[in-house]
Amino acid sequence: MRDPEPSPSLAERRLTTRETAELLGVKPETVYAYVSRGQLSSHRVPGGRGSTFDTAEVTALARRNKRESAGSQHTGGELSVRTRVTLIEADRYYFRGxxxxxxxxxxxxxxxxxxxxxxxxxxxxxxxxxxxxxxxxxxxxxxxxxxxxxxxxxxxxxxxxxxxxxxxxxxxxxxxxxxxxxxxxxxxxxxxxxxxxxxxxxxxxxxxxxxxxxxxxxxxxxxxxxxxxxxxxxxxxxxxxxxxxxxxxxxxxxxxxxxxxxxxxxxxxxxxxxxxxxxxxxxxxxxxxxxxxxxxxxxxxxxxxxxxxxxxxxxxxxxxxxxxxxxxxxxxxxxxxxxxxxxxxxxxxxxxxxxxxxxxxxxxxxxxxxxxxxxxxxxxxxxxxxxxxxxxxxxxxxxxxxxxxxxxxxxxxxxxx
The missing domain is CATH 1.10.580.10 (Citrate Synthase, domain 1)
Structure with missing residues (x-):
């Protein structure tokens, strides 16, 4: 499957929240979670209520998410899921480090x-x-x-x-x-x-x-x-x-x-x-x-x-x-x-x-x-x-x-x- 690419018309302008969510395959509220974590930047629409997002930045995040999702598949015969919660290493375990x-x-x-x-x-x-x-x-x-x-x-x-x-x-x-x-x-x-x-x-x-x-x-x-x-x-x-x-x-x-x-x-x-x-x-x-x-x-x-x-x-x-x-x-x-x-x-x-x-x-x-x-x-x-x-x-x-x-x-x- 090819990496997600915006259409030519989208690439020439900023994306709406709905378009960003569709490109990332997430709900609109998740888009703002990305913003709060510093993974996306947004700009308010002058005189409007919504936000817009840089097309290249959103596309790069979509590609990165795809690579990370690939890392959540079977590796060495076992399911591997990326997490920031717990690490078990050398007979010790850690909560968020x-x-x-x-x-x-x-x-x-x-x-x-x-x-x-x-x-x-x-x-x-x-x-x-x-x-x-x-x-x-x-x-x-x-x-x-x-x-x-x-x-x-x-x-x-x-x-x-x-x-x-x-x-x-x-x-x-x-x-x-x-x-x-x-x-x-x-x-x-x-x-x-x-x-x-x-x-x-x-x-x-x-x-x-x-x-x-x-x-x-x-x-x-x-x-x-x-x-x-x-x-x-x-x-x-x-x-x-x-x-x-x-x-x-x-x-x-x-x-x-x-x-x-x-x-x-x-x-x-x-x-x-x-x-x-x-x-x-x-x-x-x-x-x-x-x-x-x-x-x-x-x-x-x-x-x-x-x-x-x-x-x-x-x-x-x-x-x-x-x-x-x-x-x-x-x-x-x-x-x-x-x-x-x-x-x-x-x-x-x-x-x-x-x-x-x-x-x-x-x-x-x-x-x-x-x-x-x-x-x-x-x-x-x-x-x-x-x-x-x-x-x-x-x-x-x-x-x-x-x-x-x-x-x-x-x-x-x-x-x-």
Whole structure:
């Protein structure tokens, strides 16, 4: 396909916003996003309301976008997508160029989310949900069967909140950010509290704690939870994040994009890993020895949960931070010892380091939380990252994530069955 070229008549004059959008293959509001990022310059029409754009500049941007889109295809057998959100490199990871573990240790989950979305730090920011949105989401979640899992509850809450928001189809950056700042606390508030009489006050981590355990929250445990949320905000292009970007590429609104991520997260190979590690940890604590538990897992052909990560050759930096903080939680001492026993015992079979799932299992098991708690923590945390990726994708060419199928079935024509 040839590079986009303006017609001779267009090349002789400046382009309108509509013509610029058509040449770039984007919506008119995206044209002004290019202007705000310094990728295009515009001039107001004297006496008019619109702006005009230099034809050569727009054509050059269209060519550049085409080259970048080509870089979002299959490279070396894997899908590669350009992003400015997260970099994973040499057993460390970074949010917009800043060490993610340092951010998580020094800033709250809400502050890290704002950094991920805007590249600005907003000290002391707290996300609050509108009462009307919470009421609709709670009614929807309360109607679910008692055995419903946390990801199902969160997905239903997201859908209910979307139905209550008539402006959800506004995909401008300010509108999506407004949605993000209210959707996350709405998801938390929609979950049933672990005990009666709880009041939804304080930072998001405190409000989430009351949904995960009936125990009182101490400062050290709340810090672990808040840091875990911040560490889990994003982690490059995980399966759920890719689903979110595909949805955003089709211009699904933010609620629908988050719902797509929650759907993938529920898969046993993604969001359920922390629950498996939690149950294994309880078995080790019950038997007092990791060896028989790991032996049974290996004999059954199962992998040992909580160990190893395909993106890290060494220790998962998220696990390292959480284990360090858990040392300050007195109730976590037995579970920490069991986790060390698991790592040491498994090392006789294969030298794998603990990952964040095992660290979360130590936290959830020692805090009196159910095995599904890590899935809830992961989903709430990652919602902020999904929004960050959706914001990026809304600025890209629509429907660019549309791979071609490689048909391997019988060649036509075939007889009717």
């Amino acid at each position: 800043i060490d993610a573990t340092e951010l998580a240790l020094r800033h709250s989950y809400e502050e890290v989310a704002e950094w991920l979305w805007t590249g600005r730090m907003e000290p002391g920011v707290e996300f609050r949900a509108p009462a009307a949105s919470v009421a609709v989401a709670r009614r929807a979640v309360d109607a679910l069967p008692e055995h419903t899992g946390p990801t199902d509850r969160l997905r239903v809450a997201a859908i209910a909140a979307a139905a209550a928001d008539p402006l959800r189809f506004d995909l401008s950056e300010d509108a999506v950010l407004g949605t993000a700042r209210t959707l996350i606390p709405t998801l938390v508030a929609a979950l049933p509290p672990a005990r009666r009489g709880h009041r939804d006050t304080g930072p998001l981590a405190r409000r989430l704690w009351a949904r995960l355990t009936g125990r009182d929250a101490d400062a050290a445990s709340l810090r672990v939870l808040d840091t875990a949320l911040a560490l889990l905000v994003d982690h490059d292009l995980a399966a759920s994040t890719l689903a979110v970007r595909v949805a955003a590429s089709a211009r699904a609104h933010a609620y629908a994009a988050v719902s797509a991520g929650l759907g993938v997260l529920e898969g046993p190979l993604h969001g359920a890993a922390g629950g498996l590690a939690h149950r294994m940890l309880l078995d080790v604590l019950d038997q007092g020895d990791a060896a028989p538990v790991i032996a049974e897992a290996l004999r059954s052909g199962r992998r040992v949960p909580g160990l190893g990560h395909r993106l890290y050759t060494g220790e998962d930096p998220r696990a390292r931070v959480l284990f360090s903080l858990l040392e300050e939680v007195p109730d976590a001492t037995p579970a920490l010892a069991a986790a060390r026993d698991i790592v040491a015992t498994a090392a006789r079979h294969t030298p794998l380091h603990a990952n964040v799932d095992l660290a979360l299992a130590v936290f959830t098991a020692s805090s009196g939380m159910p095995a599904t708690a890590s899935e809830t923590i992961f989903a709430v945390a990652r919602t902020a990252g999904w929004i960050a990726h959706a914001l990026e994708e809304y600025q890209e060419r629509p429907l660019r994530m549309r791979p071609s199928g490689h048909y391997v079935g019988p060649r036509p024509p075939q007889p009717l069955p």
